[in-house]
Amino acid sequence: MSEAILDQVTQGEYKYGFSSDIETDIIPIGLSEEVVRLISAKKNEPEWMLEFRLKAYRHWITMEMPTWAHLNIPEIDYQSIAYYAAPRKNAPKSLDEVDPELLKTFEKLGIPLHERMALSGIAVDAVMDSISVKTTFKESLNEMGIIFCSFSDAVEHHPDLVQKYMASVVPYTDNFYATLNSAVFSDGSFVYIPKGVRCPMELSTYFRINAMNTGQFERTLIIADDDSYVSYLEGCTAPMRDENQLHAAIVEIVALKNAQVKYSTVQNWYPGDKNGKGGIFNFVTKRGICKGENSKISWTQVETGSAITWKYPSCILLGDNSSAEFYSVAVTNHHQQADTGTKMQHIGKNTRSHILSKGISAGQGQNSYRGLVKVNKNAENSRNYSQCDSLLLGDKCGAHTFPYMEVNNDSSVVEHEATTSKINEDQIFYCNQRGISTEDAVGLIVNGYAKEVLNQLPMEFAVEAQKLLQITLEGSVG
Amino acid sequence: MLEIKNLHANINGKEILKGLDLVVRPGEIHAIMGPNGAGKSTLASVLSGNQAFEVTKGDVTFYGKNLLEMLPEDRSREGIFLSFQYPVEIPGVSMVNFMRTALNEHRKYNKLEPMSATDFLRTMREKKELVEMDSNLANRSVNEGFSGGEKKKNEIFQMAMLDPRLAILDETDSGLDIDALRIVANGVNKLKRTDNATILITHYQRLLDYIVPDFVHVLYDGRIVKTGGKELALELEDKGYDWIKKEVDGE
Numbered sequence: 164m165s166e167a168i169l170d171q172v173t174q175g176e177y178k179y180g181f182s183s184d185i186e187t188d189i190i191p192i193g194l195s196e197e198v199v200r201l202i203s204a205k206k207n208e209p210e211w212m213l214e215f216r217l218k219a220y221r222h223w224i225t226m227e228m229p230t231w232a233h234l235n236i237p238e239i240d241y242q243s244i245a246y247y248a249a250p251r252k253n254a255p256k257s258l259d260e261v262d263p264e265l266l267k268t269f270e271k272l273g274i275p276l277h278e279r280m281a282l283s284g285i286a287v288d289a290v291m292d293s294i295s296v297k298t299t300f301k302e303s304l305n306e307m308g309i310i311f312c313s314f315s316d317a318v319e320h321h322p323d324l325v326q327k328y329m330a331s332v333v334p335y336t337d338n339f340y341a342t343l344n345s346a347v348f349s350d351g352s353f354v355y356i357p358k359g360v361r362c363p364m365e366l367s368t369y370f371r372i373n374a375m376n377t378g379q380f381e382r383t384l385i386i387a388d389d390d391s392y393v394s395y396l397e398g399c400t401a402p403m404r405d406e407n408q409l410h411a412a413i414v415e416i417v418a419l420k421n422a423q424v425k426y427s428t429v430q431n432w433y434p435g436d437k438n439g440k441g442g443i444f445n446f447v448t449k450r451g452i453c454k455g456e457n458s459k460i461s462w463t464q465v466e467t468g469s470a471i472t473w474k475y476p477s478c479i480l481l482g483d484n485s486s487a488e489f490y491s492v493a494v495t496n497h498h499q500q501a502d503t504g505t506k507m508q509h510i511g512k513n514t515r516s517h518i519l520s521k522g523i524s525a526g527q528g529q530n531s532y533r534g535l536v537k538v539n540k541n542a543e544n545s546r547n548y549s550q551c552d553s554l555l556l557g558d559k560c561g562a563h564t565f566p567y568m569e570v571n572n573d574s575s576v577v578e579h580e581a582t583t584s585k586i587n588e589d590q591i592f593y594c595n596q597r598g599i600s601t602e603d604a605v606g607l608i609v610n611g612y613a614k615e616v617l618n619q620l621p622m623e624f625a626v627e628a629q630k631l632l633q634i635t636l637e638g639s640v641g
Numbered sequence: 642m643l644e645i646k647n648l649h650a651n652i653n654g655k656e657i658l659k660g661l662d663l664v665v666r667p668g669e670i671h672a673i674m675g676p677n678g679a680g681k682s683t684l685a686s687v688l689s690g691n692q693a694f695e696v697t698k699g700d701v702t703f704y705g706k707n708l709l710e711m712l713p714e715d716r717s718r719e720g721i722f723l724s725f726q727y728p729v730e731i732p733g734v735s736m737v738n739f740m741r742t743a744l745n746e747h748r749k750y751n752k753l754e755p756m757s758a759t760d761f762l763r764t765m766r767e768k769k770e771l772v773e774m775d776s777n778l779a780n781r782s783v784n785e786g787f788s789g790g791e792k793k794k795n796e797i798f799q800m801a802m803l804d805p806r807l808a809i810l811d812e813t814d815s816g817l818d819i820d821a822l823r824i825v826a827n828g829v830n831k832l833k834r835t836d837n838a839t840i841l842i843t844h845y846q847r848l849l850d851y852i853v854p855d856f857v858h859v860l861y862d863g864r865i866v867k868t869g870g871k872e873l874a875l876e877l878e879d880k881g882y883d884w885i886k887k888e889v890d891g892e
């Protein structure tokens with residue numbers, strides 16, 4: 164495809180790049196046991212929480228950054244990052260108490276924080292820098308026994324649930340970034356759906372990094388009790404800054420007997436500029452466990468942002484007859500790099516997993532799918548089907564697939580298919596000849612390619628995601 | 642409506658069109674014939690704005706507007722339609738979505754509101770019948786896995802949807818079975834009006850039995866070297882191109 168067309172379509176600007184002038188409480192940069200204690204103290208945490216953090220910190224200092232991913236990660240100085248930043252006026256009782264600048268920020272981002280926006284049918288937890296700013300619909304959900312609050316609130320008001328499930332899916336020793344998160348995590352969302360309850364609305368957390376030189380380390384824990392259902396959405400953006408910022412989050416999902424959890428992400432952290440300057444390092448550990456029989460966890464992700472993405476939303480299929488899905492669209496443009504995929508671990512009998520990964524590379528973007536499907540000896544009659552497609556726009560970008568399979572019994576079937584395709588000039592010209600501009604043509608083709616994944620998203624998000632894909636690739640064809 | 646004067650065009654530095662002249666008026670059907678490699682498809686590409694070709698000399702106006710300055714999508718919206726000799730496949734993009742996007746872009750250009758979903762689906766149905774297109778094809782991705790003949794039918798279907806002022810059909814007849822040829826030709830005839838025109842690029846007189854041209858041109862070595870009526874096509878079928886080549890090369 165000719166460079167001119169490619170450039171035109173992939174040179175779009177990041178439109179969430181503004182920063183807000185909000186009074187922020189930031190602790191000095193650097194990481195030490197004192198800093199961990201300070202974070203815990205700032206949050207008035209109970210002793211057990213501090214103990215957990217310290218255990219993690221002491222383990223972390225013995226660890227090294229993983230290097231196995233197909234990524235070129237510049238040296239990160241963990242002592243030059245501030246590990247806690249919070250909008251000064253936190254924990255407001257009502258909207259009137261929220262810093263108006265902050266409300267403006269979320270409004271600009273299109274996040275409904277007003278309950279009167281009930282029409283949108285989404286309950287939102289908004290997290291700015293390290294702190295949960297406002298959770299909507301809390302009370303109406305409470306009436307059904309659903310807990311949807313910030314992680315800090317959960318530590319304070321539901322310590323039993325937090326202690327029982329926190330780190331039960333991602334142990335603090337799991338990996339370098341998860342361990343770091345366990346030591347310094349600031350806030351995040353907590354969800355508990357009681358037995359037999361079908362959560363009537365989408366729950367959503369919106370993450371925003373605002374402060375400079377800070378890392379964002381949030382932690383999300385979702386517990387779906389027997390026979391319950393919840394659909395959860397996560398969105399994120401950050402201002403344009405010249406330096407890289409670290410985002411190392413943990414998401415844990417526990418699905419008990421017959422429970423279903425659908426987790427959707429539209430990740431649009433600042434990707435850096437055209438020349439690869441700045442952008443978020445998105446090093447995230449997401450894992451769910453289908454703990455009870457017949458339970459189901461479904462991950463859907465649309466990854467358009469971040470300078471570097473290192474992320475493998477995974478599932479442990481422990482309960483018999485449980486199932487898991489992973490649907491992913493990952494776009495890398497300009498100098499973005501992504502190494503993403505999933506891990507499906509079949510332990511229970513008759514377990515099913517389905518993987519559909521769609522990579523899109525433009526500019527000099529590098530996109531890797533990395534997946535592991537492991538079927539244990541006792542996971543009889545299990546099945547996995549994986550499909551990994553790559554779409555290339557231009558010839559300076561790259562797509563790579565690293566599927567690993569390990570099947571330890573004879574009754575299970577694991578299948579993998581992969582394709583690579585390229586948008587070519589003839590396709591674009593064909594669209595042009597029918598009256599469709601080059602940019603719209605790329606949008607059509609890319610959205611057509613990603614359709615099966617986008618269809619998994621809740622309606623409102625699917626439309627947003629479609630636009631986002633197109634914007635991300637704006638200027639990439641020319 | 643279309644005036645081509647002394648058109649020269651290159652691809653990869655090689656001159657293909659070497660001073661081509663042609664005038665097309667509303668209501669006319671022009672057949673362009675000529676040996677392989679003469680530049681027929683090149684002419685179609687240049688008129689529709691394919692950037693692979695570089696125009697080095699000459700003028701083309703369409704209803705008085707300078708066509709060569711327009712983006713390909715604007716040429717389409719102005720009413721130029723090209724039925725491709727080799728239609729491309731666009732996996733993942735449904736015919737419905739593709740056609741709706743195209744049609745609404747045309748409407749927007751003409752300052753019309755987008756067509757409602759019901760009107761659009763009704764129009765699709767009507768036009769599908771016109772080319773006797775299998776309903777299933779319209780539910781598939783653009784040309785993906787279509788047979789050669791189905792692709793050609795699909796081109797005429799799109800033409801019917803977009804209702805162009807000037808249609809350029811590049812060997813739409815090749816690869817069609819006898820029935821399909823009749824259906825496609827009927828479609829073209831039904832779409833014909835006094836205010837639109839057609840350029841038919843073909844190798845076979847057979848098509849001209851169905852679609853009767855007002856003019857037959859011979860394109861050879863980048864130029865129109867001979868123009869006649871319908872009978873010229875018969876003569877070419879009979880005698881081939883050698884006598885024309887001799888006439889031209891002997892000049």
Ligand SMILES: Nc1ncnc2c1ncn2[C@@H]1O[C@H](COP(=O)(O)OP(=O)(O)OP(=O)(O)O)[C@@H](O)[C@H]1O
Pocket residue numbers: 652653655657675676677678679680681682683684726
């Ligand atoms: N991309 C290209 N690079 C180099 N030469 C090209 C290219 N495209 C076309 N040509 C050349 O231009 C000349 C004209 O080609 P064109 O396709 O216009 O011929 P045509 O008259 O349509 O022939 P046919 O009857 O076989 O369809 C041919 O010699 C062809 O090889």
Ligand SMILES: [Mg+2]
Pocket residue numbers: 681682683726811
């Ligand atoms: Mg040709």
